Amino acid sequence: MRRFLVKRLWHAALTLFVMITGMFFMFRLLPGDPTATVISPALYPKAQAALKAQFGLDQPLWMQYFIYLKNLTVFDFGVSFHTLRPVAGEIGNRMVNTLVLILPSMIFAYFLGALVGAYMAWRRGSKAEGLLVLLATALQSTPVFWLGMLAILFFSLKLDLFPVGHIVSPGKFPQATWQMYFSLDFLHHLALPFMVNVAYQFCFPFLLMRSTMLSTIGEDYIELARMKGVPENKILYHHAMRNSLLPLATTLPMILGWAVAGSVVIETVFSWPGLGLLMVEAVGRSDYPVVQASFLLIAVLTVGGTLLADLMYGLLDPRISYK
Amino acid sequence: MLLDVQDLAKHYVLGEGFSNLFGLSNPQKIRAVDGVSLRLQPGEVLGLVGESGCGKSTLARILVGLELPSSGALLFNGNDIAEDIKSNRKQFHQKVQMVFQDPYGSLNPQHTIEEIVTRPLIYQQLGLSKAELKDRAIDALNDAEMMPAKRYLNKFPHELSGGQRQRVCIARALVLQPELIVADEPISMLDVSIKWSIVRLLKRLVKERNIGLIYITHDLSSVPAICDKLAIMYLGRVVESGLCDDIFKQATHPYTQALLAASPNPNPDVKRGRPNISGAIPNASNIPTGCRFHPRCPNAQPQCATEQPAERHRGYHRAECHFAFDVKIERTKRA
Amino acid sequence: MLRTFLNFFSIVWRSYAGKISLIVFTICMSLAVLGPIAAPYGPTERVYDAAGNLVRLAPPSWDHWLGTTLLGRDVWSQMLWGARPALTIGLLTALGTVVIGVNVGLLAGYLGGAVDSFLMRLTDIFLGLPFLPFIIVLLSLTGQNIWTIILAMMAVMWRSTARIVRAEVLSLRERQFIAAARTTGASDFDIIYREIAPNVMPFALVGITFALAWAIITEASIGFLGFGDPNVVSWGSIIYDAYASQMMYRAPWWVVPPGIAIMILVTSVYFMGRAYEEVVNPRIKQAG
Ligand SMILES: Nc1ncnc2c1ncn2[C@@H]1O[C@H](COP(=O)(O)OP(=O)(O)OP(=O)(O)O)[C@@H](O)[C@H]1O
Ligand code: SF4
Ligand SMILES: [Mg+2]
Numbered sequence: 001m002r003r004f005l006v007k008r009l010w011h012a013a014l015t016l017f018v019m020i021t022g023m024f025f026m027f028r029l030l031p032g033d034p035t036a037t038v039i040s041p042a043l044y045p046k047a048q049a050a051l052k053a054q055f056g057l058d059q060p061l062w063m064q065y066f067i068y069l070k071n072l073t074v075f076d077f078g079v080s081f082h083t084l085r086p087v088a089g090e091i092g093n094r095m096v097n098t099l100v101l102i103l104p105s106m107i108f109a110y111f112l113g114a115l116v117g118a119y120m121a122w123r124r125g126s127k128a129e130g131l132l133v134l135l136a137t138a139l140q141s142t143p144v145f146w147l148g149m150l151a152i153l154f155f156s157l158k159l160d161l162f163p164v165g166h167i168v169s170p171g172k173f174p175q176a177t178w179q180m181y182f183s184l185d186f187l188h189h190l191a192l193p194f195m196v197n198v199a200y201q202f203c204f205p206f207l208l209m210r211s212t213m214l215s216t217i218g219e220d221y222i223e224l225a226r227m228k229g230v231p232e233n234k235i236l237y238h239h240a241m242r243n244s245l246l247p248l249a250t251t252l253p254m255i256l257g258w259a260v261a262g263s264v265v266i267e268t269v270f271s272w273p274g275l276g277l278l279m280v281e282a283v284g285r286s287d288y289p290v291v292q293a294s295f296l297l298i299a300v301l302t303v304g305g306t307l308l309a310d311l312m313y314g315l316l317d318p319r320i321s322y323k
Numbered sequence: 324m325l326l327d328v329q330d331l332a333k334h335y336v337l338g339e340g341f342s343n344l345f346g347l348s349n350p351q352k353i354r355a356v357d358g359v360s361l362r363l364q365p366g367e368v369l370g371l372v373g374e375s376g377c378g379k380s381t382l383a384r385i386l387v388g389l390e391l392p393s394s395g396a397l398l399f400n401g402n403d404i405a406e407d408i409k410s411n412r413k414q415f416h417q418k419v420q421m422v423f424q425d426p427y428g429s430l431n432p433q434h435t436i437e438e439i440v441t442r443p444l445i446y447q448q449l450g451l452s453k454a455e456l457k458d459r460a461i462d463a464l465n466d467a468e469m470m471p472a473k474r475y476l477n478k479f480p481h482e483l484s485g486g487q488r489q490r491v492c493i494a495r496a497l498v499l500q501p502e503l504i505v506a507d508e509p510i511s512m513l514d515v516s517i518k519w520s521i522v523r524l525l526k527r528l529v530k531e532r533n534i535g536l537i538y539i540t541h542d543l544s545s546v547p548a549i550c551d552k553l554a555i556m557y558l559g560r561v562v563e564s565g566l567c568d569d570i571f572k573q574a575t576h577p578y579t580q581a582l583l584a585a586s587p588n589p590n591p592d593v594k595r596g597r598p599n600i601s602g603a604i605p606n607a608s609n610i611p612t613g614c615r616f617h618p619r620c621p622n623a624q625p626q627c628a629t630e631q632p633a634e635r636h637r638g639y640h641r642a643e644c645h646f647a648f649d650v651k652i653e654r655t656k657r658a
Numbered sequence: 659m660l661r662t663f664l665n666f667f668s669i670v671w672r673s674y675a676g677k678i679s680l681i682v683f684t685i686c687m688s689l690a691v692l693g694p695i696a697a698p699y700g701p702t703e704r705v706y707d708a709a710g711n712l713v714r715l716a717p718p719s720w721d722h723w724l725g726t727t728l729l730g731r732d733v734w735s736q737m738l739w740g741a742r743p744a745l746t747i748g749l750l751t752a753l754g755t756v757v758i759g760v761n762v763g764l765l766a767g768y769l770g771g772a773v774d775s776f777l778m779r780l781t782d783i784f785l786g787l788p789f790l791p792f793i794i795v796l797l798s799l800t801g802q803n804i805w806t807i808i809l810a811m812m813a814v815m816w817r818s819t820a821r822i823v824r825a826e827v828l829s830l831r832e833r834q835f836i837a838a839a840r841t842t843g844a845s846d847f848d849i850i851y852r853e854i855a856p857n858v859m860p861f862a863l864v865g866i867t868f869a870l871a872w873a874i875i876t877e878a879s880i881g882f883l884g885f886g887d888p889n890v891v892s893w894g895s896i897i898y899d900a901y902a903s904q905m906m907y908r909a910p911w912w913v914v915p916p917g918i919a920i921m922i923l924v925t926s927v928y929f930m931g932r933a934y935e936e937v938v939n940p941r942i943k944q945a946g
Contacts, residue, residue: 011779011782012786014779014783015779015782015783015786016786018783019783019786019787023795026795026796026799027799134925137925137928137929138921138925140924140928141871141875141920141921141922141923141924141925141927141928142917142920142921142924143875143878143879143882143894143897143917143920144879145879145882145897145901146878146882146897146913146916146917146920147917149897149900149901149906149913149917150913150914150917152906153906153907153910153913157906157907158907257786257788258788258789260788261788261789261790261791262789262790264790264791264794264883265790265879265882265883268882268883269901276791279791279794280794280883283794283795283798284884286798291795291798294791295788295791295792295795298788298791299786299787299788299791301788302786302787302788303786306782306785306786384837387841388841389837389840389841412843413843413845416840416841416842416843417843419841420841420842421837421838421841423834423837423838425834428833428834428835429834429835429837429838430835430838431835431839431853431856431857432835432857433662433856433857433859434856442839442842442844442852443842443843445848445852446839446842446843446844446845446848447842447843492838495838495842499842499843
């Protein structure tokens with residue numbers, strides 16, 4: 001058990017390390033000079049050299065790499081080429097914004113998907129089931145950003161129910177950041193991206209729950225319970241569902257991680273100032289310290305999700321030996 | 324001499340490896356084959372008989388080169404082939420072929436019969452043309468009595484019956500024109516009605532082409548119909564060997580006698596019970612001292628528990644028992 | 659190989675949902691092939707009326723079935739042109755993904771030991787990689803054309819096929835027909851590619867369909883984020899143009915059709931994949 005844990009942690013750390021290293025060298029070795037935007041080639045050579053020194057770009061590559069690693073250990077992500085301020089200052093808030101959007105909507109979508117999936121497995125073969133499966137598949141096949149745009153088109157522009165985007169109304173930004181998350185204005189802004197994300201993320205748990213339920217329902221002990229006269233809904237929720245929860249529970253963290261990675265799209269549609277949007281903007285501005293930092297944080301979340309999923313699977317599934 | 328096996332052994336060591344570096348587990352030694360000697364002439368059928376777990380399949384896998392022996396010598400036409408298997412695997416496999424127990428599991432489900440039978444020729448890189456490949460496949464199928472062969476070429480294994488599948492396995496073995504075939508329980512998974520035809524087919528092929536055949540079975544009933552010689556295995560060793568007739572008429576090892584007693588009817592239709600001896604076959608990782616059969620032997624004497632019996636023989640008839648060919652004991656037992 | 663492929667269509671055709679999705683998919687394929695020929699206008703052609711004025715944001719009419727864009731482009735024509743990149747990018751990516759994934763899975767599963775550990779660590783790394791962010795970064799560094807888009811997607815997507823195939827190979831290699839092949843003189847290469855590979859083809863085909871679905875959506879997302887090939891009109895880039903113009907409200911006919919097209923195409927791909935998987939993967943079949 002301990003060995004299993006240590007091994008998984010070590011693998012996750014290795015994964016992150018390889019990603020950090022890969023990212024670092026990708027930026028510096030691939031064609032295209034990302035520093036061109038800050039250090040304009042039009043500047044005097046002296047000015048160029050001074051700027052390079054300021055960003056540490058005058059050091060040999062491997063020195064830059066070690067300095068970068070060393071700085072990472074104290075959460076120093078360097079200085080933004082765009083704002084010329086430390087990246088660490090902004091990125092924490094951005095991450096919270098992303099999580100505030102993704103976590104609740106994902107967890108809600110998961111519960112909803114599981115319940116509906118279980119119910120539809122019970123009503124297998126009915127018209128409602130066929131329709132819902134079709135609907136869920138269609139939703140899964142729809143680009144989220146398009147779904148978001150339709151939502152904006154209808155709920156914001158046509159019905160004027162929700163704001164078009166952003167996290168709070170302009171000028172209403174509160175004194176302290178934390179206060180924002182408790183304002184009605186914030187919730188008003190959250191509603192639409194939340195709903196869209198739920199609609200999109202609902203499909204996976206729904207389809208998974210339905211198919212695992214269907215295979216559980218066919219098993220002997222369920223038949224037995226039915227023969228013993230246990231009421232149908234009791235069988236559904238006590239017997240069949242409990243056994244179908246394992247694959248669902250163990251995939252949740254991984255899907256969460258992937259949803260964070262997918263947040264680039266939904267945040268862009270709703271101009272939601274999260275990590276994903278930050279990254280897209282930074283890529284557009286060639287602000288690579290910011291790109292690296294935001295990518296790294298997203299990677300921590302996805303790798304963490306995969307790790308958690310693995311650990312949960314190891315803990316919950318009695319068939320797995322801790323190897 | 325086509326095949327001459329001398330004192331062949333295969334020992335598996337379990338629980339070795341990384342954890343053992345720290346002395347966390349003590350490795351277990353499984354003596355699956357523990358000093359076997361066999362001889363076979365071309366055109367001869369040697370039956371290898373023994374209970375489940377006595378090491379028959381392990382021996383077979385070594386003979387066809389799927390595994391390397393831990394010790395002992397393997398002479399093929401007088402040459403040591405242990406080296407051949409390592410350095411010239413392809414050629415070695417051309418001479419020795421195997422027919423497996425499970426005719427479904429030993430055919431690739433995604434291949435047609437034609438592909439299955441021609442693959443050996445392709446793997447051997449004989450440089451045959453497509454037409455030649457097909458001809459050879461048809462010949463091999465005809466030889467295995469899959470007639471008309473053409474009708475089966477494009478079929479898949481799942482479209483055939485068990486007996487037909489086993490014929491395809493035999494055709495696959497024949498297509499390389501081997502000198503030795505090892506058949507590991509080739510009829511044990513077949514329907515009763517076709518067992519005999521497969522046995523007859525094997526016998527005919529061996530005699531017509533002068534191939535050597537090692538016929539492995541845990542079931543004595545099919546033995547008289549096909550075997551010339553017999554070797555009885557117990558816990559990784561051959562405890563009695565000789566001409567088929569001699570053993571059936573004058574079995575001298577108590578284990579052989581028990582096996583024979585449990586199978587009065589040389590007819591494969593009759594399901595056979597376990598040998599008429601007490602207890603189960605011991606684990607190959609924990610072989611008894613002295614005579615390995617002594618915990619179950621009805622004739623065991625005190626010396627049997629400590630002294631390993633030497634081989635005794637009368638002509639070609641050999642047995643590993645302190646009292647083999649001992650007339651007095653035979654008499655007292657009969658009385 | 660070819661056999662498994664043909665078998666795919668016959669299996670999909672057997673089920674009701676499979677039949678419909680196969681028809682829908684075929685229609686999309688023919689659009690991709692014939693669309694540009696049938697399109698009344700070029701993908702970036704600006705349409706002028708008789709008086710010589712640009713036809714901006716015209717609602718659907720007989721002349722412009724799906725209306726026009728802010729720059730006076732015919733949406734219906736753009737839709738027809740956009741099918742081809744969506745499907746070529748999707749199919750090439752799916753194919754490449756599966757080729758890499760199957761090979762990694764075969765080698766890891768069959769060779770085992772250090773090769774397996776290495777390849778599986780690599781798969782873990784890619785499994786933890788944030789998909790879209792990575793592709794965006796890669797595209798921003800390597801330039802944006804459909805080839806880099808395909809390569810970038812392939813670089814990430816092989817991971818799941820590799821895992822599935824490896825698990826399958828682990829059990830296949832213990833089967834008796836592998837030993838049988840070995841006794842006839844098959845080399846490791848023969849065993850991997852001639853004996854085992856045909857048996858993982860069904861998994862590869864399931865992989866292809868799901869990779870195709872993913873690739874189409876991802877290509878659209880890349881286009882929407884503004885990282886698509888600027889010279890190619892795809893369904894994703896039409897949506898991006900509409901979004902960037904901020905004219906969605908005035909021209910829903912511009913936004914809605916490309917999204918629906920993606921939805922229909924990907925749904926049909928998913929249903930084909932599932933219809934096939936239900937038959938070849940008995941565990942799921944049992945459930946149905
Ligand atoms: N790869 C292996 N590793 C460890 N032990 C093994 C291995 N292969 C076989 N054994 C052991 O060797 C012994 C002999 O096995 P083998 O398969 O040769 O018996 P068998 O006579 O063919 O039995 P059966 O009639 O059941 O086929 C058994 O105790 C088995 O557990
Ligand atoms: S040596 Fe002893 S124990 Fe072994 S078979 Fe002969 S009589 Fe039985
Ligand atoms: Mg055996």
